[in-house]
Amino acid sequence: MKILLKILKWAAYSVLGLLVLIFFSLLVYKWHLKRSTSIDTPNGISSLESIELGGHEQWIFIRGTDIDNPILLFLHGGPGTPMGGMPSARKADMNLIQYFTIVHWDQLGAGKSYDREIHPSELSYDRLTEDCSELVDHLISRFSKQKIFLVGHSSGSIIGLKMAHHYPDKLHAYVGIGQIIKELEKQQIGYDFIKKEAEDRKDESAKKAIEGIGPPPYYDRHKANDKAMFLAEYGGFIHSDASKFIVGQMFDFLVSPEYTLGEAYETLTMKSLDFSMEVMWDEIMAIDLAEEIKTIDVPIYFFEGKYDMVTPTEIVQEYFTELEAPKGKTLILFEQSAHAPPQEEKEKYEEQLVH
Numbered sequence: 001m002k003i004l005l006k007i008l009k010w011a012a013y014s015v016l017g018l019l020v021l022i023f024f025s026l027l028v029y030k031w032h033l034k035r036s037t038s039i040d041t042p043n044g045i046s047s048l049e050s051i052e053l054g055g056h057e058q059w060i061f062i063r064g065t066d067i068d069n070p071i072l073l074f075l076h077g078g079p080g081t082p083m084g085g086m087p088s089a090r091k092a093d094m095n096l097i098q099y100f101t102i103v104h105w106d107q108l109g110a111g112k113s114y115d116r117e118i119h120p121s122e123l124s125y126d127r128l129t130e131d132c133s134e135l136v137d138h139l140i141s142r143f144s145k146q147k148i149f150l151v152g153h154s155s156g157s158i159i160g161l162k163m164a165h166h167y168p169d170k171l172h173a174y175v176g177i178g179q180i181i182k183e184l185e186k187q188q189i190g191y192d193f194i195k196k197e198a199e200d201r202k203d204e205s206a207k208k209a210i211e212g213i214g215p216p217p218y219y220d221r222h223k224a225n226d227k228a229m230f231l232a233e234y235g236g237f238i239h240s241d242a243s244k245f246i247v248g249q250m251f252d253f254l255v256s257p258e259y260t261l262g263e264a265y266e267t268l269t270m271k272s273l274d275f276s277m278e279v280m281w282d283e284i285m286a287i288d289l290a291e292e293i294k295t296i297d298v299p300i301y302f303f304e305g306k307y308d309m310v311t312p313t314e315i316v317q318e319y320f321t322e323l324e325a326p327k328g329k330t331l332i333l334f335e336q337s338a339h340a341p342p343q344e345e346k347e348k349y350e351e352q353l354v355h
Contacts, residue, residue, distance in 0.1 A: 026254055026261065034257035037090040041065045045101065048258050051138065053131040054122070059112035060135070061086045061258055063093060064101030070149055070172065071139050072100040072353075075107070075132065077154030077178070080276030081267060082111040083249045084153060084342060087256040092342065099354050101143065105135060107156075109279075112263055114272035120279040125287075129162040136163070136170050151353075153177040154311060154339065161289055161296075168298035168327075175353070177303045178311040178339045181319045183287040187216035187224065189312040194230040206230065221281045228310070236309025239338040295324040302330070303352065305337030305344065 039046045044065045050057050076085030084092070086104040093102050106113040108131060109123050136148055149172050152160025157176040164174035180186070191213075198206040210230060218224040232242040253264040266272065277284075302320055304313040313333070320331045332352055337344035 029255045030257045033090055033255055037094070039063065039065055039097070043067055051135065053134045054108065054127060056108055056113070056115065056118070056122070058108055058131070059086070059106045061089055061104045062101065063089060064097045067101050067143055069099060069101050071103060071143055071145055072096070072149040072151060073103045073105065073132075073136065073139065075105065075150070075152040075156030075159050076110070077156050078110050078273065078276060079107070079128075079155045079280055080110045080114070080273035081270070082106050084340065086111060086258055087252040087264075088249065090257070091252070092346075095350050096353065100149065103135075103139060105132075107131070107159075109276040110272050111267055112259065114266065114275070118275075123276065123279045124283055125158050125162065125280070128159050129166065132159050132163055133167055133170070136167070140170065147172045149173055149175070151175040151177065152179075153342070154180065157311075158287065158289065161293055164296050164298050164300060165293045168296070171298045173299040173301065174296070175301045175303060176316075177341055178305065178308055179302050179316050179319075180287060180311050181289050181315045183285055184217055185315055186310075186312055187218055187227070189314065190227060190231055190236065190309050191215050193236055193309045193312075194227060194234055197234040198230070206233075217285065219281075219285060221277055231309050234309075235307055235338060237339050239305065239307045239336060239344060245340065245343060290319050290322070294322070295326075296329070297325075297327060299328045300325050300330070301332065301352075303332050303334060303341050303349065305334045305339055305341050307338040310339040 045062055045067050047062045049060050049062065051060055052058070074085060076082040082104075086106055089102070089104050096102055107128055109115075109118055136150075139148055140146065147170055150160055150163055152158070152174070154177070157179040160174055160176055161179065164171060191210075195207075195210055198210055209226075213223050213226050216224075218227070228237070231237050232246075235242070238245045250268055253259060253268055254261070256264070259267075300323070302316050304316050306313065317331065320329060323329060334341040334345045334348060342349045
């Protein structure tokens with residue numbers, strides 16, 4: 001018995017020691033990342049700032065080697081989880097900050113802007129669009145610009161398209177990545193895709209699970225989440241290796257100098273995601289931007305992954321054909337990407353943004 005207690009005591013100390021080592025390793029890496037990605041040009045900027053938007057404190061991260069460059073505001077997806085946004089900015093934007101002053105915004109209910117006191121009635125895409133408009137006004141005034149460039153990914157593309165429609169005078173151009181257009185149609189296409197993939201692969205356990213999920217519409221958001229797991233497994237989320245991408249994004253949250261470990265933990269445990277999805281799910285289910293927005297009076301670009309089944313490219317192609325865009329419209333297909341062209345084809349993504 002004494003030997004067993006000694007073993008358990010040794011094991012407990014070992015686990016505690018390992019946790020302490022991991023904790024301090026993360027802190028050291030945060031320091032290293034901040035130092036190695038610092039901006040020291042005379043007219044550069046690297047600034048994490050709080051700002052009041054819509055009556056709530058929210059957070060932005062501004063980086064660029066020359067504040068005279070054009071401003072590019074990036075709208076992360078989600079809602080509720082800023083993957084590919086602020087936590088990844090230092091590494092993801094290393095080349096782009098030579099050409100733009102890039103602003104990452106943790107939207108209300110997401111990441112650093114998550115607050116347990118947010119009332120459900122305050123969280124909607126129209127409210128996020130108005131917050132975005134306030135932020136754009138702030139950036140235009142602060143940096144003495146007339147307009148900015150706006151890039152929206154996935155859920156952020158809903159805000160982006162609404163901004164381009166309602167406030168074209170504030171934008172040089174809008175770029176939608178993994179653009180969401182019709183929620184119900186994308187659910188159906190995604191379901192048909194995973195069902196066919198399971199059948200083609202003769203994956204009996206997957207076929208049974210997919211039958212259990214059933215076809216859309218998914219008024220129960222948990223069924224939509226279950227479907228999304230198969231989309232990821234079958235390459236409809238990330239074309240090459242979804243698990244590697246997800247692990248990389250999780251690591252970015254943990255080591256981001258802009259995030260405390262507590263903020264990273266809250267985000268990675270899906271508190272902000274669950275809150276936002278629960279509050280906004282009815283609105284998400286009703287999304288039909290093809291019906292809502294038929295004309296865009298600003299140059300518009302769609303960056304779409306060939307294999308994207310989260311926001312299927314065929315829906316965007318149909319919308320692109322019907323959209324009236326007197327200032328010009330362009331659809332660029334990323335041949336090796338699914339839902340994340342900025343990460344899956346980084347060089348091509350940067351090239352298209354710059355040129």
